[in-house]
Amino acid sequence: MPNPSCVIVWFRKDLRLSDNPALAKAGESGLPVLPLFILDEEGEGEWPDGAASRWWLHHSLARLGEQLESLGSRLILRRGSSWQVLSDLVESEAAVEVYWNRRYEPAIVDRDTEIKKRLADIGAQGRSFNGSLLHSPPQIANKSGSPFKVFTPFWKHLKPRSVRQLSDAPKTLEAPQKWPQSDPLEAFDLLPEIPWDEAFYDHWTPGEKGARERLSMFAKQGLARYDDQRDLPAEDGVSRLSPHLHFGEISPVQLWRELESDEAEPYLRQIVWREFAHHLLFHFPDTPSKPLRPEFEDFPWKKNQKALRAWKKGQTGYPIVDAGMRQLWTTGWMHNRVRMIASSFLVKHLLIPWQEGAAWFWDTLVDADLANNTMGWQWIGGCGADAAPYFRIFNPITQGQRFDSEGEYVRRWVPELAKLPNKYLFAPWEASEEELESANVTLGETYPRPIVGHAEGRQAALDAYQRMKEKKEEAS
Structure with missing residues (x-):
């Protein structure tokens, strides 16, 4: 028999519990929450994760699963078509809503738009949120209503805009009466067979805890000298938060709110440079393979x-x-x-x-x-x-x-x-x-x-x- 009605939280590039809008809203629903990650390589279009990213994803999913278990929950892993997995779970678990944080890559935008429509057709609602950027790209335009193509005006436009409020990590998550089957993480085959990744373990700690530790170290030891040392590769002068940001183990809003100060402006400009990149990709979706000019x-x-x-x-x-x-x-x-x-x-x-x-x-x-x-x-x-x-x-x-x-x-x-x-x-x-x-x-x-x-x-x-x-x- 299916569970009583529940909500699904579909994790993607947002592998964290704190400041996760989709997870926070799901927790407010009052219904059991079913956390889900789908390895949908075909759904990524021409850009499924590369080998190094797959290494990171394996370890980040392991850490997220441990975090959820500490809340009395668990992370359900499935491999295959996003729509097929979601529709099967909506039916088998009597899910009434599916929550996720948006991604803005062209192939993902198209896929997610179609999934929302198809969820409605089977009696469930898809609800999406901006959890990966300071501001959603469709909401940002220059005075003529066109996309920005130059960074400095983009920076001046975004700098005074307020960012959303942070959402707290849930202290508990109500579990379904019965958990659906989950694939073992090892079945995803994300780690290399030949150990070319040996040195990765000395340099990185994937997961939300690793991201928080990296941010804390940078705020205490690196931020004050960032502007002077960021171009010196022999120095530990940069944050090294980029992979944590990419996998959503920490959000740009968290960085903005925790670091915002005159001292931090050179670093915050880099956060907005990242924002500018996503703005361009959203508005010019052919650029991964074709020159903008x-x-x-x-x-x-x-x-x-x-x-x-x-x-x-x-x-x-x-x-x-x-x-x-x-x-x-x-x-x-x-x-x-x-x-x-x-x-x-x-x-x-x-x-x-x-x-x-x-x-x-x-x-x-x-x-x-x-x-x-x-x-x-x-x-x-x-x-x-x-x-x-x-x-x-x-x-x-x-x-x-x-x-x-x-x-x-x-x-x-x-x-x-x-x-x-x-x-x-x-x-x-x-x-x-x-x-x-x-x-x-x-x-x-x-x-x-x-x-x-x-x-x-x-x-x-x-x-x-x-x-x-x-x-x-x-x-x-």
Whole structure:
């Protein structure tokens, strides 16, 4: 026999109990609450979670399940079509409402809209809430009623707007009289068979508790020096909250309300930058695969699988680029300044399409967020909203010298260069044979020679940009 009427809380990218609008409203219903997570890979459209994100998801779901059990509840896990799972549970458990927090990725918006309609057809109500952003994208527009395409006006528009009130975590949750069957977490096969994730455990603590601990540490030790140190990859100068935000283990509203101050403004701007990314993705849903600036569809990109593999493996011959790519592979994360340097190298020095870089980041980042990843790559490629001009080309040598002046970051991630003096650390090919030998470096053997010269790569990028401009002018 089915349970007496209950409500389903459908967890997605909101794997927390505190400040969870959908969970709070479900608790206020007075009915038993059935927490549910569905692994619906087909429902994610072209962007199911990459390998590093799947690792994080496994551990975050385990932590959420433990939290719910401490409240006398449990997390029901199912794999398959979101609609099929929901409709089966609505029928078998006599659920009258399904609560969830909205996601704003294009494929998810379409899917959820259809699910709401179909729930109504079977006598249940779908109720959704904004639990992932400061403000819902449809509610934000410029003075002409159009989407923002430049960050500074977007920031000025959002900064004075009040954010919603925080909702408390439930102290208890009324359980159904009988729990439906749940898949074991291990059946989701989220963890890798080959243990390439070993170092992840030293760097991350997925789950709401881990997010709170990270925020507390940043507020006490990192916030005051954030503006000065956020561009220095050797320093612990950033919050590292991005994967916690992506999986909804903490909300941007929690960060905003807990950190809001003049001192925190440089960091809060980054929260709004994240907001801007989601605003753009919502209004321009083709941008994960197509440039926002259409002229870049005719950009003369190159296909160079050998160079792409060298970039992925951190074997480009440019130490700051290689350090970042190795940090990414080892920890599932890369410092943001180095992300910009490494990304610029791929699309400008190598002329490899930004979509190739976005796909690699998607698979290897624990904070792989479709909106942030898309905007970041289009920004560096010069083809998105408020993007860096394409002709602005990062010099990987001077960037390393400027932001890793003592070489601590490079020496950590490219240890074969550890004995080189700072003078040559970011351009080891400039060292004499004697200096290389003294540092136990043999170019082409223990460390690669540059796969492209900086001046050569820069000029090729400028030439390609000029050809695109000329083609646009001919067409107009």
